[in-house]
Amino acid sequence: MISDSLIKQIEFIKEIDKIKYIQRRTKLFDSDRNENDAEHSWHLAMMAIVLSEYSDVKIDLLKVIKMVLIHDIVEIDAGDTFIYDQNKNHENTEEEMKSAKRIFGILPKKQAAEFMEIWTEFEDGISNEAKFAKSMDRLEPLLQNTSNNGGTWKEFGVKYQTVYEKKKVIKNGSKELWNYAEKLIDDSVEKGILEK
Amino acid sequence: MISDSLIKQIEFIKEIDKIKYIQRRTKLFDSDRNENDAEHSWHLAMMAIVLSEYSDVKIDLLKVIKMVLIHDIVEIDAGDTFIYDQNKNHENTEEEMKSAKRIFGILPKKQAAEFMEIWTEFEDGISNEAKFAKSMDRLEPLLQNTSNNGGTWKEFGVKYQTVYEKKKVIKNGSKELWNYAEKLIDDSVEKGILEK
Numbered sequence: 001m002i003s004d005s006l007i008k009q010i011e012f013i014k015e016i017d018k019i020k021y022i023q024r025r026t027k028l029f030d031s032d033r034n035e036n037d038a039e040h041s042w043h044l045a046m047m048a049i050v051l052s053e054y055s056d057v058k059i060d061l062l063k064v065i066k067m068v069l070i071h072d073i074v075e076i077d078a079g080d081t082f083i084y085d086q087n088k089n090h091e092n093t094e095e096e097m098k099s100a101k102r103i104f105g106i107l108p109k110k111q112a113a114e115f116m117e118i119w120t121e122f123e124d125g126i127s128n129e130a131k132f133a134k135s136m137d138r139l140e141p142l143l144q145n146t147s148n149n150g151g152t153w154k155e156f157g158v159k160y161q162t163v164y165e166k167k168k169v170i171k172n173g174s175k176e177l178w179n180y181a182e183k184l185i186d187d188s189v190e191k192g193i194l195e196k
Numbered sequence: 197m198i199s200d201s202l203i204k205q206i207e208f209i210k211e212i213d214k215i216k217y218i219q220r221r222t223k224l225f226d227s228d229r230n231e232n233d234a235e236h237s238w239h240l241a242m243m244a245i246v247l248s249e250y251s252d253v254k255i256d257l258l259k260v261i262k263m264v265l266i267h268d269i270v271e272i273d274a275g276d277t278f279i280y281d282q283n284k285n286h287e288n289t290e291e292e293m294k295s296a297k298r299i300f301g302i303l304p305k306k307q308a309a310e311f312m313e314i315w316t317e318f319e320d321g322i323s324n325e326a327k328f329a330k331s332m333d334r335l336e337p338l339l340q341n342t343s344n345n346g347g348t349w350k351e352f353g354v355k356y357q358t359v360y361e362k363k364k365v366i367k368n369g370s371k372e373l374w375n376y377a378e379k380l381i382d383d384s385v386e387k388g389i390l391e392k
């Protein structure tokens with residue numbers, strides 16, 4: 001006898017496979033191949049493991065990892081919103097909430113609630129774990145763009161001030177990583193791959 | 197001043213991007229698109245989170261997640277070894293050990309040792325965490341192959357007895373998941389997508 005819970009969980013595991021088809025604007029390192037959301041989420045989790053020592057405060061690493069692994073699952077229905085898109089609000093949209101309810105709702109009730117809570121906590125960006133998770137989410141494309149001669153900055157004409165404003169979020173999770181990120185941004189201006 | 201440690205860690209983060217180019221034989225769910233190792237690792241981590249309650253014994257979920265996230269990084273140098281390949285040994289090869297030493301060795305010394313330990317523990321398959329991690333690693337392609345009308349079983353002429361032997365490993369991590377997996381295998385024979 002297969003339990004009802006397990007059947008739901010397997011259905012969820014199949015459903016989230018679709019995240020592998022969601023293309024981001026950013027490209028892989030030294031590459032012109034777009035990254036997809038599964039690859040992105042894997043990389044953020046690895047970064048969280050490798051860089052957790054730089055968090056300004058003690059964090060629950062397991063929670064951070066859960067956050068980054070699930071944060072883009074809502075894009076299965078809602079699609080990827082480009083962070084520099086001026087027309088569409090990148091923040092927690094109604095569409096994403098609807099998507100979260102549908103997809104996490106496939107899980108058994110208690111687990112669905114747990115996933116919804118973790119996702120909401122990430123989106124709110126207030127807890128220490130959410131702040132560090134968001135640092136990872138902002139740092140990865142910065143590393144990618146600098147490795148790609150400006151990457152999406154050049155491609156979409158994004159300038160220094162906008163990049164700086166978006167990346168400043170890194171500071172909320174780690175002053176040391178922000179210090180590094182700021183240097184990367186400044187170096188990019190100097191190299192001419194980011195316009196000031 | 198950027199610390200020497202951070203520079204090494206960023207170099208590692210860039211290096212492991214290459215895992216996104218390592219293609220597996222198995223295809224995504226209901227698909228003929230090959231899965232890559234980053235997608236696979238992300239999916240195993242999600243499965244570990246969703247299914248941890250089925251572990252026969254109490255496990256350290258953070259450790260399991262670390263294991264599945266890093267277990268295929270060695271394939272950046274060593275390449276993916278197909279589990280049903282009769283000529284090449286799927287187990288811990290010299291090549292993989294060399295790769296682990298090179299890639300984990302990019303990290304600061306203490307962290308490199310930690311990663312090497314986690315990877316070795318997974319490969320050994322003895323600890324409770326390694327057993328559960330391996331259950332996930334065997335369950336995912338089983339789900340994929342059944343969703344793909346036999347998938348790699350059909351493609352490479354793999355038969356029931358071989359599948360059963362390889363999948364039995366799931367039992368070491370969870371009797372309940374093995375119970376489910378066994379049913380999937382039997383159903384596959386009945387449906388004619390796995391030859392007995």
Ligand SMILES: [Ca+2]
Nearest residue numbers: 072075080081
């Ligand atoms: Ca996103």
